[in-house]
Amino acid sequence: xxxxMAVDTKKCVGCGDCVVACQTENNVPIGYxxxxxxxxxxxxxxxxxxxxxxxxxxxxxxxxCVRCCPTGASHYVExxxxxxxxxxxxxxxxxxxxxxxxxxxxxxxxxxxxxxxxEHRVKNxxxxxxxxxxxxxxxxxxxxxxxxxxxxxxxxxxxxxxLIPEAGTDPQLYFLI
Amino acid sequence: xxxxxxxxxxxxxxxxxxxxxxxxxIPFYLFLGGLAAGILYFAAYYYLRGREKEMxxxxxxxxxxxxxxxxxxxxxxxxxxxHKPYFWRLYTAIKLESPMSWGxxxxxxxxxxxxxxxATYLREIYPKWDWKxxxxxxxxxxxxxxxxxxxxxxxxxxxxxxxxxxxLLSAFNARPLWNTSIxxxxxxxxxxxxxxxxxxxxxxxxxxxxxxxRMDLVLIGIELFFIIHMFMGFLASTQVQxxxxxxxxxxxxTLPFWTIAIFTGMILPGVLEFLEIRGRHIxxxxxxxxxxxxxxxxxxxxxxxxxxxxxxx
Numbered sequence: 001x002x003x004x005m006a007v008d009t010k011k012c013v014g015c016g017d018c019v020v021a022c023q024t025e026n027n028v029p030i031g032y033x034x035x036x037x038x039x040x041x042x043x044x045x046x047x048x049x050x051x052x053x054x055x056x057x058x059x060x061x062x063x064x065c066v067r068c069c070p071t072g073a074s075h076y077v078e079x080x081x082x083x084x085x086x087x088x089x090x091x092x093x094x095x096x097x098x099x100x101x102x103x104x105x106x107x108x109x110x111x112x113x114x115x116x117x118x119e120h121r122v123k124n125x126x127x128x129x130x131x132x133x134x135x136x137x138x139x140x141x142x143x144x145x146x147x148x149x150x151x152x153x154x155x156x157x158x159x160x161x162x163l164i165p166e167a168g169t170d171p172q173l174y175f176l177i
Numbered sequence: 178x179x180x181x182x183x184x185x186x187x188x189x190x191x192x193x194x195x196x197x198x199x200x201x202x203i204p205f206y207l208f209l210g211g212l213a214a215g216i217l218y219f220a221a222y223y224y225l226r227g228r229e230k231e232m233x234x235x236x237x238x239x240x241x242x243x244x245x246x247x248x249x250x251x252x253x254x255x256x257x258x259x260h261k262p263y264f265w266r267l268y269t270a271i272k273l274e275s276p277m278s279w280g281x282x283x284x285x286x287x288x289x290x291x292x293x294x295x296a297t298y299l300r301e302i303y304p305k306w307d308w309k310x311x312x313x314x315x316x317x318x319x320x321x322x323x324x325x326x327x328x329x330x331x332x333x334x335x336x337x338x339x340x341x342x343x344x345l346l347s348a349f350n351a352r353p354l355w356n357t358s359i360x361x362x363x364x365x366x367x368x369x370x371x372x373x374x375x376x377x378x379x380x381x382x383x384x385x386x387x388x389x390x391r392m393d394l395v396l397i398g399i400e401l402f403f404i405i406h407m408f409m410g411f412l413a414s415t416q417v418q419x420x421x422x423x424x425x426x427x428x429x430x431t432l433p434f435w436t437i438a439i440f441t442g443m444i445l446p447g448v449l450e451f452l453e454i455r456g457r458h459i460x461x462x463x464x465x466x467x468x469x470x471x472x473x474x475x476x477x478x479x480x481x482x483x484x485x486x487x488x489x490x
Contacts, residue, residue: 014184016185031188033185033187036186037185038182039182041180041182042179042180043178064350067274067348068275068276068277068348069275070275070281071266071269071272072272086260088263089260090260090261090263090266091258091259091260092258092259093191093257094275094277094349096198097196097349098349098350100351100487102189102192102193102196104192105190105192106190109260110260110261110262111259164488166415166488167350168350
């Protein structure tokens with residue numbers, strides 16, 4: 001099993017609902033976020049191209065954060081989801097420095113926090129909160145090893161890209177372009 | 178034109194607008210760890226070469242400082258942790274892929290080793306010192322009789338400690354400035370240079386001082402070679418490493434790096450040591466202190482600039 005997420009940059013309007021849903025679902029402390037929306041503008045007026053992306057932890061297959069963690073607090077669980085066990089985390093910041101996506105942050109309680117792909121929902125057959133709440137249905141989530149999953153089907157049909165694959169982390173967040 | 182904005186307003190503490198997860202504690206520790214590693218390396222090396230009489234500062238006196246350096250360094254590392262009550266978790270796991278893990282274990286070996294090494298010379302330096310308990314005297318005799326074994330273990334772990342201060346950073350492929358394997362050898366040599374400078378400053382023996390002065394000159398030469406090599410590597414590499422090099426070649430770190438770390442911390446003391454070797458009288462603490470200042474600056478700049486270097490996004 002390999003969980004992955006696809007975000008349709010042609011459908012995303014950048015409303016930020018995913019960000020709020022995540023903060024509510026996961027009790028993210030005020031002033032912090034586990035996911036965020038990026039607007040990328042390329043060109044010179046009036047020839048401008050806009051791409052909007054909802055970004056979060058890429059749950060990489062070759063996660064530098066898991067590799068750098070000195071205690072094993074950062075680890076993989078079923079489906080390749082990368083999680084942090086707060087009671088194992090010393091808050092040294094090695095994983096934060098190692099993430100090319102800057103997806104992690106030190107939680108006010110001390111441990112390092114990040115997107116969990118809503119593992120607590122996913123293991124019960126639900127989708128992550130951000131995916132569920134998206135008003136334009138621009139996000140797809142599922143098992144890449146299952147050819148009939150939503151995410152497998154959309155990745156077969158559409159062109160996609162991943163962010164900075166040259167960092168060598170094999171990220172599992174796909175952006176439909 | 179390319180403009181990229183986080184429109185949902187991400188402003189995570191210590192992450193945005195630019196990564197600054199590591200403050201003064203880490204470079205301060207890297208300096209102390211490298212310095213202690215340098216001193217312990219020379220102590221063990223010259224002990225094994227049988228130079229105990231000619232090198233009192235290197236073998237007996239300077240190592241007395243290392244337990245304090247390591248303990249203060251460990252204290253700084255502890256201050257840096259965000260989840261302090263769980264620090265002991267470092268010692269419930271051994272993760273070979275994580276430099277921080279084996280670095281923590283190395284410190285666990287080197288710190289007691291430095292204490293034992295200094296303790297075996299304590300009564301020689303302070304003849305009035307009294308261990309108070311009989312078993313401490315017998316322990317002392319045991320370690321004095323086994324100094325050779327201690328020295329072999331110490332030389333091995335001193336090199337690991339010295340090189341680890343650089344490898345810790347070079348393991349992060351997300352920060353292109355750090356992601357160069359030359360950083361390990363560079364920090365090792367710079368730690369050895371700081372160690373040699375400290376011994377030079379503490380030595381009262383002219384021959385020993387002269388010898389470490391010469392050695393420092395060679396080490397500075399190697400350091401400069403590594404730094405030039407590092408920039409050659411960056412400039413011949415991908416866009417992200419070109420951007421990393423630009424931080425020092427016209428970017429915000431240009432002035433402090435080239436004036437303090439390189440000129441004041443390496444070239445100037447190098448010239449002074451050269452003049453000393455040529456017969457001019459130069460007080461040892463002038464090049465010594467300059468080297469220490471350069472060493473601290475180098476580590477601060479590399480740690481801070483590394484956090485400013487990132488993948489183009």
